[in-house]
Amino acid sequence: MSNKMHIKLNVNGEGHEFLAEPRELLIYTLRERLNITGPHIGCETSHCGACTVTINGKSVKACTMFVAQADGADITTIEGLGGPDNMHVLQEAFREHHGLQCGYCTPGMITRASKLLEENPNPTEEEVRFGMAGNICRCTGYQNIVKSILAAASELNAAKEAAE
Amino acid sequence: MPKDHGIGASPKRREDVRFLTGKGQYTDDINLHGQTYVHFLRSDVAHGIIKSIDTSDAENMPGVVRIFTGADFEGVGGLPCGWQVTDRHGQPMQEPGHPVLARGKVRHVGDPIAAIVAETKEQARDAAEAIGLDIEELPAVVDMVSALAPDAPKVHDELTSNLCYDWGFVEENKAAVDEAFEKAAHVTTLELINNRLVANPMEPRVAVGDYNQANDESTLYTTSQNPHVIRLLMGAFVLGIPEHKLRVVAPDVGGGFGTKIFHYAEEAFVTFASRQIRRPVKWTSTRSEAFMSDAHGRDHKTKIELALDADNNFMAIRTDTYANMGAYLSTFAPSVPTWLHGTLMAGNYKTPLIYVNVKAVFTNTVPVDAYRGAGRPEATFQLERLVDKAARELGVDPIALRRQNFITQFPYATPVAVEYDTGDYIATMDRMEEIMDISGFEARRKASEAKGKWRGLGVNCYIEACGIAPSNLVGQLGARAGLYDAATVRVNATGSISVMVGAHSHGQGHETTFPQVIAEMIGIDESQVDIVHGDSSKIPFGMGTYGSRSLAVCGSAMVRAAEKVIRKAKKIAAHLLEASEADIELKDGKFSVAGTDKECAWGDVTLAAYVPHNYPLEDIEPGLEETAFYDPANFTYPSGAYACEVEVDPETGKVTIEKFAAADDFGNVVNPMIVEGQVHGGIAQGIGQALLEAAVYDENGQLQSASYMDYAMPRADDVPFYIVDHSCCTPCTHNPLGVKGCGEAGAIGSPPAVVNAVIDALASGGKNVPHIDMPLTPHRVWKAINQ
Numbered sequence: 019m020s021n022k023m024h025i026k027l028n029v030n031g032e033g034h035e036f037l038a039e040p041r042e043l044l045i046y047t048l049r050e051r052l053n054i055t056g057p058h059i060g061c062e063t064s065h066c067g068a069c070t071v072t073i074n075g076k077s078v079k080a081c082t083m084f085v086a087q088a089d090g091a092d093i094t095t096i097e098g099l100g101g102p103d104n105m106h107v108l109q110e111a112f113r114e115h116h117g118l119q120c121g122y123c124t125p126g127m128i129t130r131a132s133k134l135l136e137e138n139p140n141p142t143e144e145e146v147r148f149g150m151a152g153n154i155c156r157c158t159g160y161q162n163i164v165k166s167i168l169a170a171a172s173e174l175n176a177a178k179e180a181a182e
Numbered sequence: 183m184p185k186d187h188g189i190g191a192s193p194k195r196r197e198d199v200r201f202l203t204g205k206g207q208y209t210d211d212i213n214l215h216g217q218t219y220v221h222f223l224r225s226d227v228a229h230g231i232i233k234s235i236d237t238s239d240a241e242n243m244p245g246v247v248r249i250f251t252g253a254d255f256e257g258v259g260g261l262p263c264g265w266q267v268t269d270r271h272g273q274p275m276q277e278p279g280h281p282v283l284a285r286g287k288v289r290h291v292g293d294p295i296a297a298i299v300a301e302t303k304e305q306a307r308d309a310a311e312a313i314g315l316d317i318e319e320l321p322a323v324v325d326m327v328s329a330l331a332p333d334a335p336k337v338h339d340e341l342t343s344n345l346c347y348d349w350g351f352v353e354e355n356k357a358a359v360d361e362a363f364e365k366a367a368h369v370t371t372l373e374l375i376n377n378r379l380v381a382n383p384m385e386p387r388v389a390v391g392d393y394n395q396a397n398d399e400s401t402l403y404t405t406s407q408n409p410h411v412i413r414l415l416m417g418a419f420v421l422g423i424p425e426h427k428l429r430v431v432a433p434d435v436g437g438g439f440g441t442k443i444f445h446y447a448e449e450a451f452v453t454f455a456s457r458q459i460r461r462p463v464k465w466t467s468t469r470s471e472a473f474m475s476d477a478h479g480r481d482h483k484t485k486i487e488l489a490l491d492a493d494n495n496f497m498a499i500r501t502d503t504y505a506n507m508g509a510y511l512s513t514f515a516p517s518v519p520t521w522l523h524g525t526l527m528a529g530n531y532k533t534p535l536i537y538v539n540v541k542a543v544f545t546n547t548v549p550v551d552a553y554r555g556a557g558r559p560e561a562t563f564q565l566e567r568l569v570d571k572a573a574r575e576l577g578v579d580p581i582a583l584r585r586q587n588f589i590t591q592f593p594y595a596t597p598v599a600v601e602y603d604t605g606d607y608i609a610t611m612d613r614m615e616e617i618m619d620i621s622g623f624e625a626r627r628k629a630s631e632a633k634g635k636w637r638g639l640g641v642n643c644y645i646e647a648c649g650i651a652p653s654n655l656v657g658q659l660g661a662r663a664g665l666y667d668a669a670t671v672r673v674n675a676t677g678s679i680s681v682m683v684g685a686h687s688h689g690q691g692h693e694t695t696f697p698q699v700i701a702e703m704i705g706i707d708e709s710q711v712d713i714v715h716g717d718s719s720k721i722p723f724g725m726g727t728y729g730s731r732s733l734a735v736c737g738s739a740m741v742r743a744a745e746k747v748i749r750k751a752k753k754i755a756a757h758l759l760e761a762s763e764a765d766i767e768l769k770d771g772k773f774s775v776a777g778t779d780k781e782c783a784w785g786d787v788t789l790a791a792y793v794p795h796n797y798p799l800e801d802i803e804p805g806l807e808e809t810a811f812y813d814p815a816n817f818t819y820p821s822g823a824y825a826c827e828v829e830v831d832p833e834t835g836k837v838t839i840e841k842f843a844a845a846d847d848f849g850n851v852v853n854p855m856i857v858e859g860q861v862h863g864g865i866a867q868g869i870g871q872a873l874l875e876a877a878v879y880d881e882n883g884q885l886q887s888a889s890y891m892d893y894a895m896p897r898a899d900d901v902p903f904y905i906v907d908h909s910c911c912t913p914c915t916h917n918p919l920g921v922k923g924c925g926e927a928g929a930i931g932s933p934p935a936v937v938n939a940v941i942d943a944l945a946s947g948g949k950n951v952p953h954i955d956m957p958l959t960p961h962r963v964w965k966a967i968n969q
Contacts, residue, residue, distance in 0.1 A: 056204020121201025122436025
């Protein structure tokens with residue numbers, strides 16, 4: 019066991035400590051070690067974004083990061099954004115605007131969109147398309163995904179204004 | 183005022199909450215106690231003789247449970263083909279065997295040779311590297327035309343050649359078609375390639391086999407569009423497991439697009455291996471494996487000709503197509519270039535004479551089978567490119583030429599054996615012109631020119647045939663399966679309803695739309711109705727979801743079953759209300775006696791059915807549950823008119839889609855929100871085919887586009903907002919809901935619109951290019967401009 023590494027992670031507000039082989043990819047840690055199955059595996063080459071999670075405030079594709087590289091990190095997955103009884107504004111917007119069909123890319127798509135709206139709270143359509151271009155959806159043709167994100171942006175901004 | 187419930191409303195999807203919160207249950211989310219993992223060692227050469235496989239070192243690697251090779255499958259059946267095509271001379275197609283693991287030869291890159299079962303997937307992969315493999319590489323055949331040369335290497339030594347079949351349709355029309363071409367005032371000819379595609383659902387295929395020795399039952403969890411089809415094919419033809427000992431479960435499935443219809447070797451393997459090692463066996467495809475083992479789509483090479491008379495009326499169409507089958511016959515491969523392609527060659531036009539020839543060819547490539555549209559996109563693309571080319575040659579408006587030749591009388595029997603029940607092609611063309619603002623195009627073209635860009639407008643029509651049927655006809659055409667579907671409506675004692683359906687939802691939203699239909703029929707709230715799908719142990723024997731058939735075929739079965747339920751419920755209500763059955767009406771969830779104020783609630787009747795104390799037991803059985811099987815009388819024929827505007831940058835050849843409109847006639851629509859979503863997705867896949875996607879082999883049969891680095895998938899910034907409209911409605915005349923199907927339309931209608939637009943853009947820049955083969959990459963367009 020000497021080749022295993024001691025890893026600490028904070029995922030969706032919960033601490034985890036374990037020993038892992040250096041070659042263990044973060045997506046497998048999440049899905050198989052921690053049973054957090056929202057993030058999916060679509061390509062294992064960083065191209066499709068189905069595995070997108072937030073690590074220390076940045077969008078990261080968990081399929082090409084070793085868990086050892088994430089040691090000590092704060093990680094948020096779709097499960098940490100909102101559950102069935104407390105959905106995030108983006109989750110609600112995707113439902114309202116039919117921004118998903120088979121649902122496989124959706125957790126990565128929404129996790130990425132949540133960072134996009136932090137990076138740019140008032141994106142244009144073009145900025146949404148560019149900002150989401152790292153996440154592939156094969157079902158929706160992107161139309162309703164873009165609509166959902168623009169709608170969520172408006173709602174978040176309105177809520178911010180109301181609070182000010 | 184749009185409806186807020188029932189048929190025609192757009193309630194939000196009930197399946198969404200689990201997908202949005204990471205609680206979907208896809209096959210890869212299933213992990214069983216004592217589970218092992220399999221890794222397939224696949225051929226890295228396209229064609230070769232397996233001289234030896236040495237597994238001795240690998241067997242001693244850590245965690246290895248067992249290694250299987252082709253020799254372990256002696257006495258096990260091969261993967262069956264579900265459709266036998268008969269050739270021009272009345273002979274059956276050549277049908278080679280398709281072993282689960284390669285035996286003797288490997289025939290394409292990705293052909294599985296050995297399967298390593300281990301405690302972890304890493305251990306299985308490590309052990310695969312220790313297998314000693316000696317393969318004598320043979321010359322590969324990749325190009326379809328050279329594969330038919332007399333001295334070409336043979337993919338299957340036991341066959342007479344690489345020709346699967348030479349199909350003529352309708353053979354008896356051939357002489358008359360040739361004669362029409364001799365008399366024609368004008369003949370337009372086009373040679374083109376329909377590019378090979380990979381369906382690429384975002385969820386790669388997964389299969390988990392689980393054998394329970396105690397009761398001798400096998401369960402297969404698999405990413406399938408049709409669990410009952412897999413159970414039948416695998417149980418009866420491959421492994422010899424009777425249906426009652428085999429359960430196939432397709433849970434949440436992350437997209438299919440056709441490529442998850444077929445029965446694959448990996449499914450048979452995990453089921454077989456689990457029985458051998460008495461532990462669950464799981465396989466999860468990587469994306470690279472998906473590229474070299476999922477059935478590919480399209481890959482036709484075609485010459486098509488149109489004969490016109492002096493008044494520009496279409497007289498005849500003649501086509502010659504080579505269709506790639508790949509190395510083996512995938513489940514429904516032979517039907518795609520024939521009965522799903524030749525029968526659509528009339529398109530929307532009253533061309534009296536048509537002859538289609540298709541040569542299906544074996545090559546050392548991944549098998550090719552149905553992909554979204556399956557044969558119909560190939561037919562539409564060649565026909566609509568041809569009509570556009572004819573208009574350009576004749577100097578007439580492409581829309582006017584189409585309108586002049588439209589079929590306007592229905593039903594219409596085409597010269598290619600199908601009868602369109604209904605349609606209104608003028609209406610969809612009118613609607614498209616309106617939503618696209620065709621009249622404003624010239625102004626937009628000028629604006630583009632001012633920016634140094636060439637703008638083009640492409641239009642086209644399409645007709646498709648959905649809900650493939652009826653079974654007795656397709657049986658004559660070579661299908662080895664029935665094409666009905668089935669539903670069971672189970673009413674519970676308190677009035678809620680579970681509907682078990684043969685259709686499978688992998689993005690289509692059946693969990694939302696099917697209850698809309700039942701709720702409308704009975705007049706209860708949709709929340710009182712749930713559907714059950716995807717588990718052969720729970721649902722009646724239905725054929726699954728493909729060919730835009732779910733609502734048209736399975737939905738019809740559901741309506742028939744619900745009608746039976748309502749008939750019985752009215753009998754019970756008549757008893758409770760002490761009235762004549764003929765006087766009972768069901769409205770808004772209440773039974774009433776016509777002309778009186780006597781009524782009882784839906785729940786009173788359902789409770790009486792299950793607590794039959796005051797009940798006519800002498801006349802009817804207790805309970806309220808009915809099943810119906812529905813075999814359609816005909817295909818359904820959705821149709822539409824599409825338009826695309828592009829800007830071409832003459833400096834780089836880059837094509838940008840500026841505007842896209844689709845006017846479809848789907849007949850009646852149950853949920854407009856979902857229908858529009860289906861069209862959006864189809865259009866994006868069509869744009870992908872037209873501009874980006876291609877599965878490319880080199881001359882040695884190496885797949886050069888086996889990752890998302892090399893195979894360009896459409897992304898959010900590659901596509902525009904689409905204007906979609908389905909207000910033109912000619913309901914299907916032969917199914918109870920009057921629905922036609924909408925799943926494939928977008929992928930069928932969009933590629934010709936895009937290519938026609940690019941050709942038009944080039945013409946506006948003074949470059950008269952007759953055709954560019956898809957995908958229209960900047961390089962190809964730049965070359966066309968600069969040649």
